[in-house]
Amino acid sequence: MKQTLLEIVVREMQQGTVIIDDKGNILYSNPFFRKTFAIHQPIDGIKLSDVVSxxxxxxxxxxxxxxGNRQPKEVTLQGTGNQVLELRLVPFSRNGLNGVIGFFHDVTEEKRVEAIKRDFVANVSHELRTPLASIKGYAETLLDGGMNDQAVLKNFLTIIDRHANRMTALIEDLLTLSMLESHQIPLKFEPVDIRGMIANIIHGFEKQAKDKGIELVFECGIRGAECGIKVSISNGDLLIVMGDKVRLEQVIVNLVDNAIKYTNNGTVRISAKRIDNMLQVDVQDTGIGIPEKDIPRIFERFYRVDKGRSRELGGTGLGLAIVKHIIQSHNGKIWVNSNVGKGTTFRFLLPIAS
Ligand SMILES: Nc1ncnc2c1ncn2[C@@H]1O[C@H](COP(=O)(O)OP(=O)(O)O)[C@@H](O)[C@H]1O
Ligand SMILES: [Mg+2]
Incomplete structure (x- = not known):
């Protein structure tokens, strides 16, 4: 049969189409329909109920x-896996032939994005409401007479200040994520000396680590060199990646901050070395670890193993989401290995500048 242009259009459409007569037999199906229902044989003339369950x-x-009514009908179908299909059925009657045409539209991705957005807004509202409710509660108690007692006044103001700091941190993290995702501020790629950068950052964490009885170690991967924390690196040993310095700093800060936060007495060991043409950085701790069931979700926004503990430590639950975003936008990869009670290692790889 000579193909008309319309037949080519229907065949190539990224939407499933099936024509069924009034006895339930398939008159025509396009490839997208057959792919959607995993049908591999020709099905013209076969009953729909024989190929679709x-x-x-x-x-x-x-x-x-x-x-009898000739109104189109729409339903949503749950396909295989998480697939969601919207189906529109349109009855037809032409030259004595009656039947129905089905159009299948895959809306899985739309539904997924919708769900993420919904969850995100609910999470943000909840995260903001909690500290706000505390601030309001303490402020009201002070206004009700509590402020006449100097000790209570100081105590409550300290708490209010802490909650306000948490809200500030949350809003800063939200803005960072939104800027990263909307590409509002493009990444500024320049040569970055990773070892020097890490050494500087670790220096800033020394007090925080010492207060918790944690030993901070930096293994910079230079044979024969005393790295310690105060590492001195000669030009020949520079490890340079092309990246956005501010963002890469954020990655290291977030990972080291977590390692210290979720460790009590122990060691936090950071290592940076070259593996072929990749830079490999490990941030390893001997802390509380992450349960296996939580690992697949750990990089999701607001996902925390223990919400209460994270909040107490001033966390926002957005740190790892930001880290992952930055690594991926540098064509890198990140993953985590953890044993509950033994410790956690976050490892990332970035391409080394040629
Ligand atoms: N080094 C680590 N050891 C144990 N748990 C960790 C570590 N790093 C991250 N986590 C877990 O992952 C969660 C998410 O981390 P993150 O996104 O940085 O949020 P936050 O630190 O603000 O809670 C943390 O709440 C914690 O449960
Ligand atoms: Mg964190």
């Missing part, structure tokens, strides 16, 4: 065929 689809087709 989706009960919602079959009963809806039946009801459209048997009802």
């Amino acid at each position: 989706d009960q919602v689809l079959l009963t809806t087709v039946d009801s459209v065929l048997s009802s």
Whole structure:
């Protein structure tokens, strides 16, 4: 049969199309329809119910065929896996041939993004409401007379200040994420000396580590060199990646901050070395670890193993989401290995500048 342009359009459409006669036989199906329902053989002339088992689809087709009214009907189908399909069934009657045409639109991605957005807004509102409620509660108690007692006044103001700091941190992290995702501020790629950068950052964490009885170690991967924390690196040993310095600093700061936060007495060991043409950085701690069931979700926004503990430590639950975003936008990879009670290692790889 000579193909008309319309037939080519229907065949190439990224939307499933199937034409069914009033006996339930398939008159035509396009490749997208067959792919969606994992059908690998020709199906023209075969009953729809012989090739598709989706009960919602079959009963809806039946009801459209048997009802006298010629109104199109729309339903949502749960496909294989997490797939979501929107189906529109349009009855037709032409030259004595009656039946129904089905159009299948894959809306899985739209639904997924919708759900993420919904969760995100709910999470942000909740995260802001908690400290706000505390601030309001303490302020009201002070206004109700509490402020006349100097000790209470100081105590409550300290708490209010802490909650306000948490809200500030949250809003800063949200702005960072949103800027990263919207590409509002493009990454500024320049040669970055990773070892020097890490050494500087670790220096800033020395007090925080010491206060918790944690030993901070930097293994800079230079054979024969005393790295310690105060590392001195000669030109020949520079490890240079092309990257956005401010963002890469954020990655190291967030990982080291977590390692110290979630460790009590022990060691936090940072190492940076070259593996082929990649830079490999490990941030390893001997802390509380992450349960196996939480690991797949640990980089999600607001996902925390223990919300209460994270909040107490001033966390926002956005640090790792930011880290992952930055690493990926530098064409890198990040993953985590952890044993509860033994410790955690975050490892990332970045391409080394040629
Ligand atoms: N080094 C670590 N050891 C144990 N748990 C960790 C470590 N790093 C991250 N986590 C877990 O991952 C969660 C998410 O981390 P992050 O996004 O930085 O949020 P935050 O530190 O603000 O809670 C933390 O709440 C914690 O449960
Ligand atoms: Mg954190």
